[in-house]
Amino acid sequence: MDSIIVRYCFAALLAFAISAAPATAVEQNCRFIQAKPEREACYKRQEDELAARRKPATATDASRTLETLRQMRQDDDAVYRSINNICRGC
DSSP: OHHHHHHHHHHHHHHHHHHHHHHHHHHHHHTTOOSHHHHHHHHHHHHHHHHHHTSOOOHHHHHHHHHHHHHHHHHHHHHHHHHHTSOSOO
C-alpha cells in the first residue's frame, strides 16, 4: 500500500515539475515585447508549444510505463516474501 502512495506522489511531483517550470520560463520572454501584435504572436506560440508538451503519452510511452510498474510490483512482491520469512521475536 505504501509503495502505491509513493508511486502516485512521484508521478504527481514529476508532472508538476514538467508542467510548471517551462511555463514560467517561456512567459518571461514575451512580456517584454513592446509591439502588441508581436507580443500576442509570441504568446500564441507559447500556447501551442505548451499544448504540444501536455499531449497524452504515446502508446510506446504507456507500454514502457506499464512495464516499469510491473517490474516494480514484482520487486515489491519479492521484498514482501523475504520479509515474511524473517522470524520476529524468536
